[in-house]
Amino acid sequence: MSYLYDLWDDVISLLFPRLCYACGNHLLRNEKLICTECYILIPRANYHNESNNLVEQLFWGRCRIEKAAAFSYYNRSSRIRNLIHNLKYKGIREIGYELGKIYGSSLKNSDFTSDIDVIIPVPLHSSKQRIRGFNQSEIISQGISEATGIPVDSISLSRKNISATQTKKSRYERWTNVEGIFSVTDATGIRDKHILLIDDVITTGSTIESCVTELLKTEGVRVSVAALAVAII
Numbered sequence: 417m418s419y420l421y422d423l424w425d426d427v428i429s430l431l432f433p434r435l436c437y438a439c440g441n442h443l444l445r446n447e448k449l450i451c452t453e454c455y456i457l458i459p460r461a462n463y464h465n466e467s468n469n470l471v472e473q474l475f476w477g478r479c480r481i482e483k484a485a486a487f488s489y490y491n492r493s494s495r496i497r498n499l500i501h502n503l504k505y506k507g508i509r510e511i512g513y514e515l516g517k518i519y520g521s522s523l524k525n526s527d528f529t530s531d532i533d534v535i536i537p538v539p540l541h542s543s544k545q546r547i548r549g550f551n552q553s554e555i556i557s558q559g560i561s562e563a564t565g566i567p568v569d570s571i572s573l574s575r576k577n578i579s580a581t582q583t584k585k586s587r588y589e590r591w592t593n594v595e596g597i598f599s600v601t602d603a604t605g606i607r608d609k610h611i612l613l614i615d616d617v618i619t620t621g622s623t624i625e626s627c628v629t630e631l632l633k634t635e636g637v638r639v640s641v642a643a644l645a646v647a648i649i
């Protein structure tokens with residue numbers, strides 16, 4: 417029977433091949449979403465084991481961050497870029513959850529998350545979330561939560577709707593002007609907590625900076641940051 421089952425499995429995979437979301441190669445029967453080669457070859461930044469690392473340096477003189485880290489590096493040809501693209505634009509949520517779980521176990525094995533009370537994903541524009549159907553940072557957060565046991569709070573920090581004056585600005589102006597676009601909706605929920613803020617990719621760091629500035633207005637809050645990738649420019 418198992419021979420017949422395997423044969424049927426092979427026929428199905430011939431008709432509907434399962435491909436690696438990072439490199440496009442065929443997946444073997446025991447592989448899920450990412451092939452073994454990509455799993456091994458995706459570079460790990462290991463910043464969670466290194467204080468004063470490149471991600472932390474990005475925020476020096478801009479906002480007070482306890483610790484910062486990224487799972488991998490992001491550039492035009494990186495495999496992690498393909499994964500994040502498939503997550504955000506093709507709607508393959510499982511990628512965010514799986515990568516979150518993988519990164520979460522690494523973080524748990526170091527002391528990076530030992531004093532974290534709550535995970536907060538960077539909020540998406542409500543209009544963007546409506547179109548996409550989900551917030552990728554929230555999915556990644558759920559994977560990290562599964563691995564670390566730290567709860568996710570997707571309510572206390574929210575993104576304000578774009579005002580009429582902001583929509584008139586050019587795309588570049590809006591990109592550089594992220595100050596004041598987030599707000600804390602429930603200060604009592606985050607008071608005296610050490611928050612781990614999660615984003616998919618850190619590029620200029622201005623979105624994170626804006627979130628952190630807003631979160632630090634609440635008494636006793638400390639913020640650390642983690643992302644799936646940091647852009648190497």
Ligand SMILES: [Zn+2]
Pocket residue numbers: 436437438439440441450451452453454455
């Ligand atoms: Zn692959």
